[in-house]
Amino acid sequence: xxxxxxxxxxxxxxxxxxxxxxxxxxxxxxxxxxxxxxxxxxxxxxxxxxxxxxxxxxxxxxxxxxxxxxxxxxxxxxxxxxxxxxxxxxxxxxxxxxxxxxxxxxxxxxxxxxxxxxxxxxxxxxxxxxxxxxxxxxxxxxxxxxxxxxxxxxxxxxxxxxxxxxxxxxxxxxxxxxxxxxxxxxxxxxxxxxxxxxxxxxxxxxxxxxxxxxxxxxxxxxxxxxxxxxxxxxxxxxxxxxxxxxxxxxx
Amino acid sequence: xxxxxxxxxxxxxxxxxxxxxxxxxxxxxxxxxxxxxxxxxxxxxxxxxxxxxxxxxxxxxxxxxxxxxxxxxxxxxxxxxxxxxxxxxxxxxxxxxxxxxxxxxxx
Numbered sequence: 001x002x003x004x005x006x007x008x009x010x011x012x013x014x015x016x017x018x019x020x021x022x023x024x025x026x027x028x029x030x031x032x033x034x035x036x037x038x039x040x041x042x043x044x045x046x047x048x049x050x051x052x053x054x055x056x057x058x059x060x061x062x063x064x065x066x067x068x069x070x071x072x073x074x075x076x077x078x079x080x081x082x083x084x085x086x087x088x089x090x091x092x093x094x095x096x097x098x099x100x101x102x103x104x105x106x107x108x109x110x111x112x113x114x115x116x117x118x119x120x121x122x123x124x125x126x127x128x129x130x131x132x133x134x135x136x137x138x139x140x141x142x143x144x145x146x147x148x149x150x151x152x153x154x155x156x157x158x159x160x161x162x163x164x165x166x167x168x169x170x171x172x173x174x175x176x177x178x179x180x181x182x183x184x185x186x187x188x189x190x191x192x193x194x195x196x197x198x199x200x201x202x203x204x205x206x207x208x209x210x211x212x213x214x215x216x217x218x219x220x221x222x223x224x225x226x227x228x229x230x231x232x233x234x235x236x237x238x239x240x241x242x243x244x245x246x247x248x249x250x251x
Numbered sequence: 252x253x254x255x256x257x258x259x260x261x262x263x264x265x266x267x268x269x270x271x272x273x274x275x276x277x278x279x280x281x282x283x284x285x286x287x288x289x290x291x292x293x294x295x296x297x298x299x300x301x302x303x304x305x306x307x308x309x310x311x312x313x314x315x316x317x318x319x320x321x322x323x324x325x326x327x328x329x330x331x332x333x334x335x336x337x338x339x340x341x342x343x344x345x346x347x348x349x350x351x352x353x354x355x356x357x358x
Binding site: 035043048053 | 276277278281293294295296298299302303306321322323324
């Protein structure tokens with residue numbers, strides 16, 4: 001089978017990104033991408049270019065495909081939940097190292113709203129970058145939005161103790177049970193997503209901290225610093241290793 | 252009005268008619284449309300239409316290996332699709348006769 005031109009490969013990658021970022025079902029997205037890939041293979045063999053398939057505007061073509069696909073709210077919700085749980089788990093396990101868990105309603109609602117906003121901005125930027133080439137605008141917008149949301153998150157942490165709102169206090173037993181459930185959930189999400197970056201990164205973040213704080217009597221701040229470096233290095237390494245393995249399996 | 256705009260409403264019927272004749276996959280459909288004179292429309296136009304017709308239950312798709320190798324999605328018309336094709340044919344004949352009549356009168 002002949003290989004596709006770079007223009008066609010790019011179009012298919014953009015289409016996949018656009019559909020997934022629009023909340024379309026992963027299997028349905030893969031089906032249409034495969035069908036168009038087969039079409040492009042034959043079209044290019046007959047001397048046609050990708051524009052003969054998409055027309056003058058690939059962006060409009062992507063939109064026309066997306067408009068015929070139903071949005072998979074269940075899958076979108078599950079993805080959002082997994083990302084929220086993944087981000088929150090770092091906070092939860094960090095807090096578990098300090099003692100029983102305790103969260104104010106103000107903090108929980110603020111945290112969920114800010115992370116959800118971040119994901120919505122990310123989804124919009126991915127859709128924009130898939131349909132507009134070459135453009136730095138989505139990344140600039142995402143960078144700016146991320147900066148604002150990050151500042152708001154810091155504000156949330158700082159103001160949490162000063163704002164009066166109902167607070168949920170967990171006992172040691174419920175804290176440990178919550179931690180166990182969270183870890184099992186992360187393991188299950190990793191198994192479903194076929195990537196172990198998050199659970200292993202989380203372990204690399206927490207285990208050194210636990211050892212440094214409770215065996216070597218390091219301060220919490222220094223231990224967090226070491227945990228942060230270990231977690232970041234392992235997650236980055238694993239991400240590139242898994243990406244390379246996936247590419248090798250595809251070829 | 253461009254021929255592409257005029258075609259929008261009738262492409263569904265043309266695709267149904269082609270698939271009703273024989274089981275076809277995407278590229279074959281696009282090639283056949285071009286051979287019948289629909290060369291102005293971009294080939295990819297057929298896929299959103301095929302998706303919609305599948306949702307409406309007019310056509311069905313089955314994946315299987317093609318004689319040349321890769322797996323392909325072959326489309327067939329369902330009983331509902333045949334009914335829609337009959338309705339489309341009747342609508343088109345009436346519309347075509349009316350337009351033809353007007354154009355003849357004008358000339």
